[in-house]
Amino acid sequence: xxxxxxxxxxxxxxxxxxxxxxxxxxxxxxxxxxxxxxxxxxxxxxxxxxxxxxxxxxxxxxxxxxxxxxxxxxxxxxxxxxxxxxxxxxxxxxxxxxxxxxxxxxxxxxxxxxxxxxxxxxxxxxxxxxxxxxxxxxxxxxxxxxxxxxxxxxxxxxxxxxxxx
Amino acid sequence: xxxxxxxxxxxxxxxxxxxxxxxxxxxxxxxxxxxxxxxxxxxxxxxxxxxxxxxxxxxxxxxxxxxxxxxxxxxxxxxxxxxxxxxxxxxxxxxxxxxxxxxxxxxxxxxxxxxxxxxxxxxxxxxxxxxxxxxxxxxxxxxxxxxxxxxxxxxxxxxxxxxxxxxxxxxxxxxxxxxxxxxxxxxxxxxxxxxxxxxxxxxxxxxxxxxxxxxxxxxxxxxxxxxxxxxxxxxxxxxxxxxxxxxxxxxxxxxxxxxxxxxxxxxxxxxxxxxxxxxxxxxxxxxxxxxxxxxxxxxxxxxxxxxxxxxxxxxxxxxxxxxxxxxxxxxxxxxxxxxxxxxxxxxxxxxxxxxxxxxxxxxxxxxxxxxxxxxxxxxxxxxxxxxxxxxxxxxxxxxxxxxxxxxxxxxxxxxxxxxxxxxxxxxxxxxxxxxxxxxxxxxxxxxxxxxxxxxxxxxxxxxxxxxxxxxxxxxxxxxxxxxxxxxxxxxxxxxxxxxxxxxxxxxxxxxxxxxxxxxxxxxxxxxxxxxxxxxxxxxxxxxxxxxxxxxxxxxxxxxxxxxxxxxxxxxxxxxxxxxxxxxxxxxxxxxxx
Numbered sequence: 182x183x184x185x186x187x188x189x190x191x192x193x194x195x196x197x198x199x200x201x202x203x204x205x206x207x208x209x210x211x212x213x214x215x216x217x218x219x220x221x222x223x224x225x226x227x228x229x230x231x232x233x234x235x236x237x238x239x240x241x242x243x244x245x246x247x248x249x250x251x252x253x254x255x256x257x258x259x260x261x262x263x264x265x266x267x268x269x270x271x272x273x274x275x276x277x278x279x280x281x282x283x284x285x286x287x288x289x290x291x292x293x294x295x296x297x298x299x300x301x302x303x304x305x306x307x308x309x310x311x312x313x314x315x316x317x318x319x320x321x322x323x324x325x326x327x328x329x330x331x332x333x334x335x336x337x338x339x340x341x342x343x344x345x346x
Numbered sequence: 347x348x349x350x351x352x353x354x355x356x357x358x359x360x361x362x363x364x365x366x367x368x369x370x371x372x373x374x375x376x377x378x379x380x381x382x383x384x385x386x387x388x389x390x391x392x393x394x395x396x397x398x399x400x401x402x403x404x405x406x407x408x409x410x411x412x413x414x415x416x417x418x419x420x421x422x423x424x425x426x427x428x429x430x431x432x433x434x435x436x437x438x439x440x441x442x443x444x445x446x447x448x449x450x451x452x453x454x455x456x457x458x459x460x461x462x463x464x465x466x467x468x469x470x471x472x473x474x475x476x477x478x479x480x481x482x483x484x485x486x487x488x489x490x491x492x493x494x495x496x497x498x499x500x501x502x503x504x505x506x507x508x509x510x511x512x513x514x515x516x517x518x519x520x521x522x523x524x525x526x527x528x529x530x531x532x533x534x535x536x537x538x539x540x541x542x543x544x545x546x547x548x549x550x551x552x553x554x555x556x557x558x559x560x561x562x563x564x565x566x567x568x569x570x571x572x573x574x575x576x577x578x579x580x581x582x583x584x585x586x587x588x589x590x591x592x593x594x595x596x597x598x599x600x601x602x603x604x605x606x607x608x609x610x611x612x613x614x615x616x617x618x619x620x621x622x623x624x625x626x627x628x629x630x631x632x633x634x635x636x637x638x639x640x641x642x643x644x645x646x647x648x649x650x651x652x653x654x655x656x657x658x659x660x661x662x663x664x665x666x667x668x669x670x671x672x673x674x675x676x677x678x679x680x681x682x683x684x685x686x687x688x689x690x691x692x693x694x695x696x697x698x699x700x701x702x703x704x705x706x707x708x709x710x711x712x713x714x715x716x717x718x719x720x721x722x723x724x725x726x727x728x729x730x731x732x733x734x735x736x737x738x739x740x741x742x743x744x745x746x747x748x749x750x751x752x753x754x755x756x757x758x759x760x761x762x763x764x765x766x767x768x769x770x771x772x773x774x775x776x777x778x779x780x781x782x783x784x785x786x787x788x789x790x791x792x793x794x795x796x797x798x799x800x801x802x803x804x805x806x807x808x809x810x811x812x813x814x815x816x817x818x819x820x821x822x823x824x825x826x827x828x829x830x831x832x833x834x835x836x837x838x839x840x841x842x843x844x845x846x847x848x849x850x851x852x853x854x855x856x857x858x859x860x861x862x863x864x865x866x867x868x869x870x871x872x873x874x875x876x877x878x879x880x881x882x883x884x885x886x887x888x889x890x891x892x893x894x895x896x897x898x899x900x901x902x903x904x905x906x907x908x909x910x911x912x913x914x915x916x917x918x919x920x921x922x923x924x925x926x927x928x929x930x931x932x933x934x935x936x937x938x939x
Contacts, residue, residue, distance in 0.1 A: 220665045254665075262666050269669040279671035288443035296666025 191326060201239045203323055207316035208236060209243035214311055215304035216243075217250020218257060223291025225301060257303065258296050265299025374401040378408050385680060389709060391652050392418045392425075408433045417458070429454025433682075447679040455689025483632030486639050486842050490632045491625030498621050499766050499807065502862055505616050506815075506869055511877045514611055515604040520881045523597040527888045530590075531895055537583055538899050544576060545906050552913055573914045580903045580910070587896050587903075593891055601881055612873050616866040620859060627851025630769055635833055635846060643839050646745055646784050650733075653711070653738060678708040681739070693728045696755060700724035702732075711738035728754050742786035751778040756797060758919040761850075765807045769854060771829070772801035787838040797829040804854070815865045822857030829853075 212233045219226045233243045250257075269278065281287055291297040379399035386394040397412025410431040414424040433450040483490060511517050552569060555562030670676055687702040702722035708714035717737040724730040730751045737744040756776045762768035774797040782791035802823040806816055830849045837843030 240694050258665055265666065269671075275672045279673045282671055282674055285441035289441075293671065294666045295669060299666070309713075334618070 203316045203319040205238045206242055206319040207312045209233070209239035210246045210315045210319075211308050211312045212236070212238065213243040213246025213248075215301070215308060216247040216252045217252075217254065218261065218300035218304040219299055220254075220291070220294065220300065221251075223294070223297055224286065224289045231312035236292060236302070238303075246294055254300075260305055261299030262295045263299065264296065264302055268298050268302055269293065269295060348382070354875055371401070374403065375399045379410065382410060384818065385709065386415075390415060391655075392416055393421055395424075400651050406437050407437055415750075423458065425458050427454075427456055427458070428452050433685075442677070443679075447682040448684065450682060450685040451688070452685055453688045455687060457689075457691055482636040483628075487628055487632040487846055488846050490628030490846065491622060492629055492632070492754070494622065494625050495629040496766060498619070502618055503807075505618055506862070506865055510615060511873055511880060513615060514877045515607040516601055516881050517608075517877050519597075519601045519604040520635075520884045523601065524884050524888055526597075527594075527892070531891065534583070534586065534895060534899060537579075537586075538902055541576065541579055541583065541906055542902060545909055546709060548572060548576065548913065549909065570645055571913065573910050576697070577907065577910055577914070580618055580906050584900065584903050587899050590892050590896055594889060598885055605881065607875055612870040614907060616870055618859075618862060618866070621855045623852035623855035624847060625851070626855045627848040628846050629767075629829060630850055630854065631846050631848055634759060634761055635831075637835075637842075639835075639842070639844065642782070643789075643842070647789050647839060649736065649745070650743055653743070676710075677714050678710040678714040680709045681714055681939040682707040687722070691724075691729060693724060693751075693754070695757060696727050698724045698726055698728050700730070711736070715739050728752075730754070743784075744786075745784045747780060747782040747791075749778065749780040762805075763807075764805055767807060767854075767858075768805040769823070769850070770803040770805065771797070772803065774798060774800045774829075782835060784839065787840065789835050789839055789842055791835045793833040793835070795829075795831045797831075798827070800826065800829050802826055802850075802853075804857070815861045816863035818864050819857050822860050823853065826853045826857075838842065875878075 191310060212229060216229045216233065219229065233247075234240060278293070281290075282293055292301075376399070378401050379396045382399070383394050383396055393416040395412075395414040396410050398410070400409045401407075402409070409428065410433075413428040413431055414487040415426040417423045417425045431450065431452045431735065433447045436446040436448050439446040483492065496851040510520075521555075548569070551565065551661045555569075559566060570629040583908060682704065683706060685707065686703060688700070690697060690699050692698070700722055701724075702720065705719040705721075706714060706716040707718055708716075711718060716738060717735050720732070720734040720736075722730070728751065731749070733746075733748040735744075735746045737746075754776050756774050758773050759771040761771060776795055776797040778793075778795050780791065782789075782793070804816065804819045804823055806819070809839075829851075832847045834845045834847075835842065836845070
């Protein structure tokens with residue numbers, strides 16, 4: 182019974198983590214966090230999604246992270262709104278913003294929205310520490326759950342020469 | 347290089363592109379359908395359903411089919427349906443997240459038939475019912491004279507009451523004569539009775555005295571005087587009886603003189619002040635007009651409320667605030683610059699095809715800074731032209747309605763109050779023109795209606811439901827062939843002050859005056875005949891009573907006289923010795939003196 186449970190946990194962890202390096206997991210997680218903070222009905226969110234699917238990172242973890250951080254958005258939105266409002270009210274940048282806004286597709290980007298701008302800034306600000314922390318975390322997790330029997334003996338196919346990390 | 351020319355290279359890629367294009371086509375259609383349904387539902391406050399949608403990007407064209415606007419109260423029923431909506435979208439504003447429809451065409455519009463059960467339900471609604479008692483008319487036409495007309499009709503009813511003969515001078519005089527005669531008769535009866543009683547007593551006393559003359563010496567001595575007194579009373583009574591015919595004749599002459607006053611008195615009794623014809627117009631038309639005006643005001647207020655709610659209500663799904671940068675102008679989310687309309691409707695009960703144009707219809711009229719214009723034109727049996735503007739660009743909202751409708755078939759109308767005076771206007775052909783401006787809360791404008799080939803059928807209330815009046819009124823109103831009505835709007839939407847002018851009021855007033863005059867004359871004649879009959883009957887009765895009284899009393903007096911006569915002849919004064927007589931002969935110092 183215990184063995185079956187452990188096997189199930191191992192399989193689940195592998196589904197998310199297997200065949201993926203900690204850095205790729207961390208990139209996926211960080212991009213997902215960025216997507217989660219930003220409202221979705223604009224080109225910024227769409228670009229982030231395209232970026233997520235374009236980069237070599239863990240998409241599953243990225244989507245899960247995006248969903249997780251989207252659920253947390255009601256708590257982060259007030260702060261994002263204040264941050265975005267502050268950023269968008271910088272006097273010296275008004276003409277730049279206006280010029281960008283007047284460009285074709287300018288309003289579609291949605292950067293004139295306080296929560297979009299604030300969420301993006303918040304995400305960018307948090308991205309670097311989150312990336313490093315998550316990388317450490319996933320390395321630890323992988324070391325616990327990711328090793329397969331026989332890996333130390335050089336029998337793990339992902340450790341074979343030519344396998345991508 | 348050769349591999350680029352082989353079908354193995356092109357076919358899968360071509361198929362992929364085709365699938366992507368097809369998916370994009372379907373997705374664009376779905377997105378357009380969803381966007382239309384959401385934005386129009388938000389705008390109209392009612393669910394909008396779209397059956398089919400197609401986007402043709404290279405033609406900048408969007409096509410929607412089977413559009414329905416759901417009834418806000420009953421979501422499964424549509425209040426408006428359109429077969430097809432074709433929009434030509436300007437591509438450039440799309441890059442700036444704005445939808446601008448340069449031209450469009452909405453065809454096959456038809457409105458759902460009116461749910462009569464709901465209308466009846468609304469009519470039986472206590473709130474609505476309370477407004478049918480004249481309060482709605484009072485709201486729109488303050489001081490329109492409902493009370494004055496009700497008073498006038500009540501006055502007419504009172505004047506034409508049947509039982510007013512008692513007020514005539516001759517009847518009053520004859521009644522006084524009858525009362526006087528009754529008193530006089532009673533007095534004579536009493537006197538006669540008294541005489542009879544006294545005579546009887548005298549006879550009895552005389553008989554008793556005769557039996558013992560010595561004891562009743564004094565009585566016997568006084569009896570001639572008593573008899574002469576009684577005889578004098580009998581004579582006086584007889585004289586009174588003799589003068590009775592003369593008195594009655596004098597009374598009869600006074601009654602005849604009073605009868606001459608009756609004519610004047612009856613005339614004055616039936617004299618009715620002329621009814622105010624424009625008050626009567628208000629009385630007849632105010633309630634009916636007020637209902638239509640109230641509906642119009644409700645529509646205008648509803649439009650304004652929904653517009654205000656749209657501008658005030660924050661978007662529920664919107665996160666954050668859109669910042670407007672310096673030098674950027676806020677724009678309306680969507681604008682329809684020109685939309686041709688075509689549909690069918692039932693106007694005045696007739697199916698009519700109509701066309702129209704809607705201009706500068708936008709999600710935020712204040713941002714669009716142009717006035718919404720709607721022009722509708724219907725040809726055929728009911729030529730109609732409607733021009734409406736909804737201006738939300740200024741501080742105060744401004745709405746105008748200009749309507750011109752020729753040859754409209756108007757249904758039967760019931761005007762007034764059936765309990766007092768009502769006029770039923772039969773189906774007619776009319777011309778309706780209206781020019782209404784609502785600026786802020788201020789209401790102004792004019793509505794004119796000219797009806798031809800009208801047939802007026804009056805109905806008088808219970809008290810005045812007299813055949814003579816009804817027939818005369820009907821006859822007079824049958825000559826009226828056309829009606830003109832003008833309503834001048836004023837005041838505000840919440841406190842309107844409108845006035846109504848119509849040829850209906852003067853026509854009905856003239857007819858009712860004529861009918862009342864005719865009925866009054868007939869009534870007066872009947873009144874005088876009735877009074878004469880009553881007077882004659884009373885006088886004849888009095889005369890007969892007097893003759894009877896005279897004859898009965900005369901015979902009684904004769905009887906009394908006959909009874910007193912023997913007494914008078916037998917009761918001579920007695921010459922007997924009496925202490926006095928004897929005393930006079932005796933010496934003064936006699937002991938017997």
